[in-house]
Amino acid sequence: MLLLRTTQRSVLRPQVIQIYSFLKSTSSTTPRFSIPILSRTIVTSPHLRISSIPAETPTPISPPSEAPPTVQSDPAPTAHNSLSLLTALNAQPSKYIMVKIQGFTFLVTTGDKVVLPFLLKDVRVGDTLRLTHATTLGSRDYTMKGNPYIDERLFECRATIIEETAEPLRKKEKKKRRTRRTKTVKSKHRYSVLIIKELVINDVPPALATAAGSSTPR
Amino acid sequence: MPVSALQAVSKSRNGVGAFILQCKRMEFNFCDWAGSSKGMRHDRSFLKHSLPQFAKENPQIEIIVAPRPNKIPIIRGVYINGREKVIAVDGLEIQQILQKAQLLRDSSGAKLKRITKPVISLNESVRGMFSPFHGEKHVI
Numbered sequence: 001m002l003l004l005r006t007t008q009r010s011v012l013r014p015q016v017i018q019i020y021s022f023l024k025s026t027s028s029t030t031p032r033f034s035i036p037i038l039s040r041t042i043v044t045s046p047h048l049r050i051s052s053i054p055a056e057t058p059t060p061i062s063p064p065s066e067a068p069p070t071v072q073s074d075p076a077p078t079a080h081n082s083l084s085l086l087t088a089l090n091a092q093p094s095k096y097i098m099v100k101i102q103g104f105t106f107l108v109t110t111g112d113k114v115v116l117p118f119l120l121k122d123v124r125v126g127d128t129l130r131l132t133h134a135t136t137l138g139s140r141d142y143t144m145k146g147n148p149y150i151d152e153r154l155f156e157c158r159a160t161i162i163e164e165t166a167e168p169l170r171k172k173e174k175k176k177r178r179t180r181r182t183k184t185v186k187s188k189h190r191y192s193v194l195i196i197k198e199l200v201i202n203d204v205p206p207a208l209a210t211a212a213g214s215s216t217p218r
Numbered sequence: 219m220p221v222s223a224l225q226a227v228s229k230s231r232n233g234v235g236a237f238i239l240q241c242k243r244m245e246f247n248f249c250d251w252a253g254s255s256k257g258m259r260h261d262r263s264f265l266k267h268s269l270p271q272f273a274k275e276n277p278q279i280e281i282i283v284a285p286r287p288n289k290i291p292i293i294r295g296v297y298i299n300g301r302e303k304v305i306a307v308d309g310l311e312i313q314q315i316l317q318k319a320q321l322l323r324d325s326s327g328a329k330l331k332r333i334t335k336p337v338i339s340l341n342e343s344v345r346g347m348f349s350p351f352h353g354e355k356h357v358i
Contacts, residue, residue, distance in 0.1 A: 096344040106337055111231045113338040125324045126237050140345055160233035163240070164324040167332050191333070193326075195233035 037085040037144040090201040092139035100133040120192040131157040163193040240326040243296040247286035254308035255291040264315040297327025
């Protein structure tokens with residue numbers, strides 16, 4: 001039973017205890033729909049008891065390799081657990097996402113301007129793009145990591161192309177010693193600029209949620 | 219206790235809600251006599267051939283065509299931020315002039331700047347500033 005109602009805005013920042021509710025599966029079992037989510041629960045005071053872990057001393061973090069046995073033995077509760085974590089992540093006010101565009105990773109929130117180090121082809125200024133390759137999705141207390149990417153049905157991240165610019169012209173002078181000949185190389189790289197329109201986490205349909213619970217070995 | 223409003227300035231984020239093209243006006247100037255204006259003004263040239271299509275595709279841009287005698291042909295783009303960008307198209311062919319027009323249309327008018335960090339954000343950090351007293355307990 002996770003304490004999600006305990007986000008009290010006190011002057012003293014609450015103590016943060018790490019709990020891994022990680023649904024990352026081993027290579028043998030690959031669920032069709034996985035929600036690998038990590039949570040950092042918050043307690044307001046050290047005296048508050050949490051049923052899952054001892055209150056006074058925080059437990060040492062178990063390595064992820066120990067997680068799969070718990071998944072295989074008891075699939076339904078952990079799926080429900082990670083769903084509730086996803087709901088909790090969604091409930092938090094601000095979220096970030098690490099998206100990959102043509103191999104480059106960018107950590108963005110809504111409203112951020114991203115100057116890509118290249119020019120996007122086959123798009124025009126004003127077009128909206130849906131970004132589908134996300135490695136991490138997180139908020140203040142929860143992180144969801146993809147394996148290697150997060151299932152694209154779980155989120156919607158859209159960006160608008162606002163501009164196609166360039167860097168200022170830069171010249172590189174190349175000259176060898178004891179030679180008078182100088183070679184000048186000019187560079188003016190062109191860039192596309194995007195702005196992140198929205199970052200929305202979708203509700204998981206119940207059919208897919210049960211599929212996540214019963215992981216079928218492949 | 220009286221309630222007072224927060225002082226807040228709206229942050230412009232063109233593209234988040236609606237997208238507004240930053241180029242508001244483009245002026246095409248040419249010379250009727252000089253040879254460098256040939257790409258612009260002759261038959262089967264830019265003004266007769268490509269410009270009507272360009273104007274139709276970009277209804278948001280006000281397009282002005284005016285002769286400017288004894289000067290090289292130019293395209294002048296005026297932007298919402300108040301800046302102007304002028305590109306000389308002397309001696310260029312139709313396709314090249316069209317490329318310059320598209321360059322002006324796609325620009326935001328801001329001065330060219332070298333960008334080192336790709337993401338420009340006005341938001342506060344999501345996970346907050348680091349504190350050595352909170353987080354994972356370091357076990358020695």
